[in-house]
Amino acid sequence: MNIIRDTEFGGERPLFESHDLRLENVVIRAGESAIKECSNIEAFECRFEGNYPFWHVHGFTIERCYFDVGGRSALWYSDHLTMKDTVIDAPKMFREMEEIDIENVTMNDADEVFWRCNGIRVKNLKLHGGTYPFMFSNNIRVDGLESDSKYVFQYAKNVEIRNARITTKDAFWEVENVTIYDSELNGEYLGWHSRNLRLVNCHITGEQPLCYAHDLVLENCTFGPDCDRAFEYSTLHADIRGAITNIKNPTSGTIVADAIGSVTLDANIKAPADCRIRLRDGRSFTD
Template identity: 80%
Template sequence: MKVISNAEFGGERPLFESHDLRLENVIIRAGESAIKECSNIEAVDCRFEGNYPFWHVHGFVIDRCFFDVGGRSALWYSDHLKMTNTRIDAPKMFREMHDIEIENVEINDADEVFWRCRNLNIKNLKLHGGTYPFMFSSNIRIDGLESDSKYVFQYVKDVEIHNAKITTKDAFWEVENVTIYDSELNGEYLGWHSHNLRLVNCHITGEQPLCYAHDLVLETCTFGPDCDRAFEYSSVQATIKGAIGGVKNPRTGCITAESYGEIILDENIKAPADCKLRLWDEKTCFTD
């Protein structure tokens, strides 16, 4: 493998069609497509300032690197990436990619990151700012996530998340086959129009969560006091520790909680309109 150390490159395509190359303490200055149409690339302790550095790259490692604001849209149409201990200040990263491993990465402008990607294995990721991370992506496993980005995980499929703290709104809309364990989900309108969304030991805050959901499952979850009008038109099986502030017109299934705030079951409820609302002592069922 060829090694380039302590060097700088700029302009357009300075390392075009490179293969079996290791970059150590290299700076990519202003320009475009520095490492395009390449394979078997390693970048360690490098800085990327120019646009689109890694496009159509097949098999690469990025460790202890920094993507400056100018390094936007840096990783597109590529595969088999392992990225570790890296900071990214540029938006629109990771597009149309597959087979990605990430560990200890911080993205400080998470606008439109991870779009149309598949086969992601992520550990300890921080997302700040931006909108629509993970749009249209699939086969994702995450252990350790902090995010304050808006509209996260929309239209995703086959996702498993552990130990996350997500502060957002309109998260997990139109998802399919998503399971979230031991996490904190803060924001309005969580999980609308989802299919097979499962929450295990999660804490949920925000208005009108989990409406229009199909085959929704909650296992020993807790709700903040601001959670009102939950489960509208949803099919749901839920066990809730503590109180839930309000429930409105769940379509079918069973909800068990220690106590309820406002319960709305009115003429607008949708068939089969047979959801059971129970207390933990199983002696009281509000819909029998």
């Protein structure tokens, strides 16, 4: 493997079609497509300031690096990436990619990141700001996520998340086959129009959660007092620990809780309108 150390590049495509190359303490200055159409690339303690540095790259490692704001849209149309201990201040990262492994990464402008990617494995990721992370992506495994980005995981499929703290709005809309363990989900309108969404040992806050959901499952979950009008037009099986403020017009299934503030079943409920709602002591709940 060739090694380049302690230098800088700028301009258009300075390392185009490089293969079997290791960069150490290299700065990519203003310009475009520095490392394009490349394979077997290692970047260690490098700084990326120019646009689009890693496009059409096959097999690469990025470790202890920094992406400046100017390094936007840095990782597109590439595959088999391992990234560790890296800070990213640029938006629109990770697009149309396959097989991504990430550990100890902070993204300070998570706008439109991880779009249309397949095979994402994450350990300890921080997402700040921006909108629509993980949209249209598939086959995602996450262990350790802190995010305040808006509209996370929309239209995602086959996702497993553990140990997350997500503060957002309209998260997990239109998702399919998603399981979330041991996490805190804060924000309005969680999980609308989802299919096979399963929440285990999670705490949920925010208005109107989990409406229009199909085959929703909650196991040992808790709700904040602001969670009103929950489960409207949803089919579900829910085991709720503690109290839930208000349940509105669930379509079918079962809901069990320690305490229920109120239940709204009105003329707008959808057939079959046979959801069984009861308290944990066995009593049916009647508003």
